[in-house]
Amino acid sequence: xxxxxxxxxxxxxxxxxxxxxxxxxxxxxxxxxxxxxxxxxxxxxxxxxxxxxxxxxxxxxxxxxxxxxxxxxxxxxxxxxxxxxxxxxxxxxxxxxxxxxxxxxxxxxxxxxxxxxxxxxxxxxxxxxxxxxxxxxxxxxxxxxxxxxxxxxxxxxxxxxxxxxxxxxxxxxxxxxxxxxxxxxxxxxxxxxxxxxxxxxxxxxxxxxxxxxxxxxxxxxxxxxxxxxxxxxxxxxxxxxxxxxxxxxxxxxxxxxxxxxxxxxxxxxxxxxxxxxxxxxxxxxxxxxxxxxxxxxxxxxxxxxxxxxxxxxxxxxxxxxxxxxxxxxxxxxxxxxxxxxxxxxxxxxxxxxxxxxxxxxxxxxxxxxxxxxxxxxxxxxxxxxxxxxxxxxxxxxxxxxxxxxxxxxxxxxxxxxxxxxxxxxxxxxxxxxxxxxxxxxxxxxxxxxxxxxxxxxxxxxxxxxxxxxxxxxxxxxxxxxxxxxxxxxxxxxx
Amino acid sequence: xxxxxxxxxxxxxxxxxxxxxxxxxxxxxxxxxxxxxxxxxxxxxxxxxxxxxxxxxxxxxxxxxxxxxxxxxxxxxxxxxxxxxxxxxxxxxxxxxxxxxxxxxxxxxxxxxxxxxxxxxxxxxxxxxxxxxxxxxxxxxxxxxxxxxxxxxxxxxxxxxxxxxxxxxxxxxxxxxxxxxxxxxxxxxxxxxxxxxxxxxxxxxxxxxxxxxxxxxxxxxxxxxxxxxxxxxxxxxxxxxxxxxxxxxxxxxxxxxxxxxxxxxxxxxxxxxxxxxxxxxxxxxxxxxxxxxxxxxxxxxxxxxxxxxxxxxxxxxxxxxxxxxxxxxxxxxxxxxxxxxxxxxxxxxxxxxxxxxxxxxxxxxxxxxxxxxxxxxxxxxxxxxxxxxxxxxxxxxxxxxxxxxxxxxxxxxxxxxxxxxxxxxxxxxxxxxxxxxxxxxxxxxxxxxxxxxxxxxxxxxxxxxxxxxxxxxxxxxxxxxxxxxxxxxxxxxx
Numbered sequence: 002x003x004x005x006x007x008x009x010x011x012x013x014x015x016x017x018x019x020x021x022x023x024x025x026x027x028x029x030x031x032x033x034x035x036x037x038x039x040x041x042x043x044x045x046x047x048x049x050x051x052x053x054x055x056x057x058x059x060x061x062x063x064x065x066x067x068x069x070x071x072x073x074x075x076x077x078x079x080x081x082x083x084x085x086x087x088x089x090x091x092x093x094x095x096x097x098x099x100x101x102x103x104x105x106x107x108x109x110x111x112x113x114x115x116x117x118x119x120x121x122x123x124x125x126x127x128x129x130x131x132x133x134x135x136x137x138x139x140x141x142x143x144x145x146x147x148x149x150x151x152x153x154x155x156x157x158x159x160x161x162x163x164x165x166x167x168x169x170x171x172x173x174x175x176x177x178x179x180x181x182x183x184x185x186x187x188x189x190x191x192x193x194x195x196x197x198x199x200x201x202x203x204x205x206x207x208x209x210x211x212x213x214x215x216x217x218x219x220x221x222x223x224x225x226x227x228x229x230x231x232x233x234x235x236x237x238x239x240x241x242x243x244x245x246x247x248x249x250x251x252x253x254x255x256x257x258x259x260x261x262x263x264x265x266x267x268x269x270x271x272x273x274x275x276x277x278x279x280x281x282x283x284x285x286x287x288x289x290x291x292x293x294x295x296x297x298x299x300x301x302x303x304x305x306x307x308x309x310x311x312x313x314x315x316x317x318x319x320x321x322x323x324x325x326x327x328x329x330x331x332x333x334x335x336x337x338x339x340x341x342x343x344x345x346x347x348x349x350x351x352x353x354x355x356x357x358x359x360x361x362x363x364x365x366x367x368x369x370x371x372x373x374x375x376x377x378x379x380x381x382x383x384x385x386x387x388x389x390x391x392x393x394x395x396x397x398x399x400x401x402x403x404x405x406x407x408x409x410x411x412x413x414x415x416x417x418x419x420x421x422x423x424x425x426x427x428x429x430x431x432x433x434x435x436x437x438x439x440x441x442x443x444x445x446x447x448x449x450x451x452x453x454x455x456x457x458x459x460x461x462x463x464x465x466x467x468x469x470x471x472x473x474x475x476x477x478x479x480x481x482x483x484x485x486x487x488x489x490x491x492x493x494x495x
Numbered sequence: 496x497x498x499x500x501x502x503x504x505x506x507x508x509x510x511x512x513x514x515x516x517x518x519x520x521x522x523x524x525x526x527x528x529x530x531x532x533x534x535x536x537x538x539x540x541x542x543x544x545x546x547x548x549x550x551x552x553x554x555x556x557x558x559x560x561x562x563x564x565x566x567x568x569x570x571x572x573x574x575x576x577x578x579x580x581x582x583x584x585x586x587x588x589x590x591x592x593x594x595x596x597x598x599x600x601x602x603x604x605x606x607x608x609x610x611x612x613x614x615x616x617x618x619x620x621x622x623x624x625x626x627x628x629x630x631x632x633x634x635x636x637x638x639x640x641x642x643x644x645x646x647x648x649x650x651x652x653x654x655x656x657x658x659x660x661x662x663x664x665x666x667x668x669x670x671x672x673x674x675x676x677x678x679x680x681x682x683x684x685x686x687x688x689x690x691x692x693x694x695x696x697x698x699x700x701x702x703x704x705x706x707x708x709x710x711x712x713x714x715x716x717x718x719x720x721x722x723x724x725x726x727x728x729x730x731x732x733x734x735x736x737x738x739x740x741x742x743x744x745x746x747x748x749x750x751x752x753x754x755x756x757x758x759x760x761x762x763x764x765x766x767x768x769x770x771x772x773x774x775x776x777x778x779x780x781x782x783x784x785x786x787x788x789x790x791x792x793x794x795x796x797x798x799x800x801x802x803x804x805x806x807x808x809x810x811x812x813x814x815x816x817x818x819x820x821x822x823x824x825x826x827x828x829x830x831x832x833x834x835x836x837x838x839x840x841x842x843x844x845x846x847x848x849x850x851x852x853x854x855x856x857x858x859x860x861x862x863x864x865x866x867x868x869x870x871x872x873x874x875x876x877x878x879x880x881x882x883x884x885x886x887x888x889x890x891x892x893x894x895x896x897x898x899x900x901x902x903x904x905x906x907x908x909x910x911x912x913x914x915x916x917x918x919x920x921x922x923x924x925x926x927x928x929x930x931x932x933x934x935x936x937x938x939x940x941x942x943x944x945x946x947x948x949x950x951x952x953x954x955x956x957x958x959x960x961x962x963x964x965x966x967x968x969x970x971x972x973x974x975x976x977x978x979x980x981x982x983x984x985x986x987x988x989x
Contacts, residue, residue, distance in 0.1 A: 377650075381520075381609070392642060397668075398635035404566075407631070407675070411569065414679040422679070426672035433668055437645070437661060445649040445657055482568040 013075030016053040023049040024117040031110030046113040054087040072131035078492035096355040097244035119145035123256035132181040132191040162240025177220025183213025193268040200271040228286035238306035247354035273324040280321040287314025288428040316342040319409040322416035337486040338408035345405035352467040375448025386468035395436040400475035502575040509539040513615030525607040532611035540589040555978030574629040579975030592618040595738040617643035630689040652734040659734035666727040674714035695761040698989040708766035718751030722781040732800035737844030744836035764983040774815040781808030786915035813894040816901040824893025831886030838875040838954040859933030864940035880917040886961030
C-alpha cells in the first residue's frame with residue numbers, strides 16, 4: 002500500500018488546515034502579547050474563523066470529494082454545516098467576550114484557542130468518513146470543552162460540572178468506540194462508505210452488527226444529549242460559565258447531527274429498521290422528560306438545558322422517518338427537515354444564551370428566570386428579542402422555530418407515523434408553558450432590579466441581529482429550507 | 496375591481512402601523528403613539544371599504560385574489576382572497592380596531608405604545624386569518640394572533656391576569672396543534688398541496704374525514720368557544736382590559752366559527768353530516784345551559800362573556816343545520832355579535848373606569864347620574880337579548896326559522912333562549928341602572944364624554960342598521976353560502 006504513496010489532496014480540507022495552523026499561531030501570539038483585554042487574540046480568532054468561512058465558500062464544489070485515503074469527505078452537507086458552524090462560533094465568541102473579561106480566571110487567550118480547537122474538532126466530525134476520523138474529531142471537541150468548562154477554576158460548580166462531563170463523556174466515547182469495533186468486526190472496514198457498501202451485499206453477520214449498532218446509537222445519543230443519556234446536560238449547562246454553556250449548547254449540535262447522519266445513514270442505512278425504532282424511543286422519551294422537567298426549573302440555564310433535550314428529541318424525529326418499510330423515497334425530505342431543525346435550533350439557542358449574558362455583569366450571573374423580571378421596563382427592545390427567541394423555541398409562527406417543527410412534523414406524517422406526530426405536538430404544548438413563563442416574567446412582572454443593562458455595543462447589535470434573523474427566517478424560511486434540501490440531496494441521498 | 500392588492504394592504508397596513516407605533520418608545524411620546532395608532536387604524540379601516548363596494552354579489556367564489564409563492568419547498572403560497580363569508584369580517588375587524596384604539600385613549604396610561612401596537616398588529620393578523628386561502632398561511636396567522644392577545648391580557652389585565660393569559664394561550668394552542676397535524680395530513684394526502692380550495696375538491700375516505708373533522712373541531716371549538724371547552728373565555732374576559740375584551744368578543748370568537756365554514760364543512764362534508772347532530776347537541780347545551788349560567792353571574796363582564804358563549808352556540812347551531820337560512824342567520828349573528836358584544840364590553844368598561852368595579856352589586860341607579868349612557872346601554876342590552884329592530888334579532892330569528900325546518904324540538908329549545916337572554920340582560924340592566932342611587936360612587940358618576948359617546952354612537956349605528964335593513968349584509972353572503980351548501984351536499988367518499 003505504501004509503495005504508491007501519493008500526497009493527499011489537501012484542498013477539501015483546506016479550512017481545517019488553515020484553522021489548525023492559525024490556532025497554533027494564536028497560542029504562540031498569546032504568549033508574547035501582553036494585553037489584559039486580549040484584543041489582538043480575539044481579533045485574530047475572529048479573523049481566522051472568517052478566513053475559514055471564505056476558504057470554505059471558495060472551495061465549495063457541490064461534488065462529493067474524498068481525501069486522506071477516504072478518511073475525510075467534503076460534500077455540500079459538510080460545507081453548509083461548517084459555514085453555519087463558523088457563523089455560530091463567531092457570534093458565540095462575540096457574546097462571550099464581555100462576559101469573560103468580567104471574570105478574571107477566564108480572561109485568558111486560552112479561551113479563544115480552546116474554542117478554535119473545539120471548532121476544529123467539530124469540523125473534522127462533520128467531514129468524517131472513517132470511524133477513526135469521527136473519534137479523532139469527537140475527542141478534540143470533547144477535551145477542549147472539558148477544559149473550557151473548568152476554566153473558571155475557583156468556582157466549585159464549574160469544577161464539578163467539568164468532572165461530571167469528563168467522566169460521562171469518556172464513558173460515552175468508550176461506548177461509541179466499542180460499537181465501532183463491533184461493526185469493524187462484522188464488516189472488516191472502518192471506512193463509513195465502505196461499511197455502507199459492504200452491508201448492501203448482505204454478507205455481514207447481523208447479530209454482531211446490531212450489537213455494535215446499539216453501542217453506536219448510545220454514544221451518539223450521549224453526544225446529542227437525548228434521554229436516557231441526557232444526565233450530563235442539565236448539570237453541565239448549569240455549572241459551566243454561561244459563555245461556555247452557550248458554546249456547548251449551540252455549535253456541537255451541528256457536529257453531532259452530522260456524525261449521526263454519517264454513521265447511521267451513510268454507514269448503516271441497511272439497518273435503518275433497527276436504529277429507527279431505537280431513535281423513536283429516544284426521541285419520545287426526550288420530548289417527554291425534557292419538556293416535563295423544564296417546567297420545574299427556576300434556573301434559566303437548566304431550563305434551556307432540558308429544552309435542549311426536548312429539541313434534540315424533536316429533531317431526531319426527522320432522522321427516524323427517512324426509510325419507511327424499506328422505501329427510501331422520503332429520505333431527502335426527512336433528513337433535510339432534521340438538518341433545517343438543527344440549524345434553526347442553533348440560531349435560537351445562541352440568541353437565548355446571549356440574552357443571559359447580556360443581562361449578566363461583573364460579579365452577577367443572570368441565570369435565574371427571575372432575573373428577567375420586568376425586562377420590558379428596563380429595556381423593551383431586548384425584552385422583544387427574548388420574546389422572539391422564546392416564542393420561536395415554543396414553535397409559534399412567524400418565527401423560525403415554527404417552520405423547523407413544521408418541516409419535521411411534515412416528514413413524520415408523510416412517513417405515516419400519525420401517532421408520533423400527535424405525541425410530538427402534545428409535548429410541544431407542554432413545552433410552550435415554560436417558554437411562556439419567561440415571557441410572563443419579562444412582561445407581566447415588575448423589575449426586581451431596575452439597573453439598566455451594561456452590555457457593550459457590539460453585543461447589543463449582534464443580539465438584535467440574531468433576534469431579527471430568527472424572525473426574518475421565520476417569515477422567509479424558503480432559502481434556508483432549500484439550501485438544506487440541496488445539501489442533503491447532493492451528499493447523503495446521492 | 497381595484498388593481499391594488501387590497502387584502503395585502505388590509506393585513507399589512509395595521510401591522511406596519513403597529514411597528515411604527517412601537518418605535519415611538521416610552522410613555523413620554525404617548526400622545527404621538529395614540530394619534531399614530533388612530534391614523535393607522537382608520538387608514539386600515541378605510542382601505543377595506545372597497546372590498547364591499549367592489550364586491551360582486553353574484554359571484555360565490557373567491558374575489559380580490561392574490562397569489563404568490565411563499566415557501567416553494569413545501570408548495571406553500573401567499574394566497575389571499577375573500578368570498579361572501581369572509582369579506583364582512585375583514586371590514587368588521589378593521590372597524591373594531593378603530594373602536595379599540597379610541598376606547599383606550601385616556602384610559603390606558605402605562606406603556607401606551609405597546610398597548611396600541613399590540614392591537615394593531617393583532618388586527619392585521621386577524622385580517623390574515625379571514626383572507627388566507629393557504630393552509631399554512633392560515634395557520635401562521637391563526638397562531639401568531641395568540642401572541643398579542645396573550646400580552647394584552649397579561650400586561651394590562653386585572654389582578655388574576657397571569658392565570659387568565661396562560662389559560663387562554665394554552666387552551667387555544669392545544670386545539671390548534673392538532674389542527675396543524677390535520678393540515679399536514681391533508682398536504683400529504685393531496686399529494687403536496689396546501690391550497691384550501693384544492694382540499695375542498697379532494698376525495699377523502701370517511702374514516703379519515705372523521706379524524707380530520709375532529710382535529711378541526713378541537714381547534715375551532717376552543718376558539719368559538721363551544722361547551723364544554725369554553726371555560727377559558729370568562730377568565731380571559733374578566734381579566735382582559737376593555738379593549739382586549741372587545742377584540743376577543745367581537746373578532747377572536749368569530750375565527751373559530753369562520754374555521755368551520757372554511758375548513759370543516761367543505762373539506763370533510765361527509766363527516767360533517769355524520770357528526771352534525773353531535774355539534775347541534777353541543778350548541779344546544781351552549782344556548783340553553785350557558786344562558787342559565789349567565790343568569791346567576793354577579794360580575795357584569797362574566798355575564799356578558801357567558802352570553803357570548805350562548806350566542807356563539809346559535810352560530811354553530813346555524814352552521815350544522817346545513818340550510819341556507821341557518822348559515823346566513825349564523826353569519827348575520829356573528830357580525831351582529833361583533834357590534835353588540837363589543838358595545839356591551841365597552842359599556843362595562845365605561846363604568847369600570849369610573850367606579851373600578853364590575854360587580855353588579857356595587858351599582859344601582861346609574862340612570863340618575865349618567866342618563867345618556869343609560870339610554871345607549873339600554874339599546875345594547877336589548878340588542879343582546881334579541882329585540883326586533885336591532886341586529887341581535889335578525890340573526891337569532893333566522894337561525895330559529897332554520898331550526899323549525901330542521902327539527903321542531905330543537906327550534907323550541909333554542910327559542911327558549913330568547914326568554915333567558917332577555918332575563919339575564921334586562922335583570923342585570925335593571926339592577927345596575929334603575930332604582931335609587933346605590934352608593935357614593937354612583938352618585939359621583941359623570942356621564943359619557945364625547946369620545947365615549949362617539950364610540951357608542953358608531954356601534955349603535957351598526958346595530959340599528961343591521962336590525963332595520965339587513966339586506967346589504969345577507970345579499971353579500973347569499974351566493975357564497977349557496978355554493979357552500981351545494982358543495983357540502985356532494986359526497987367526497989370514493
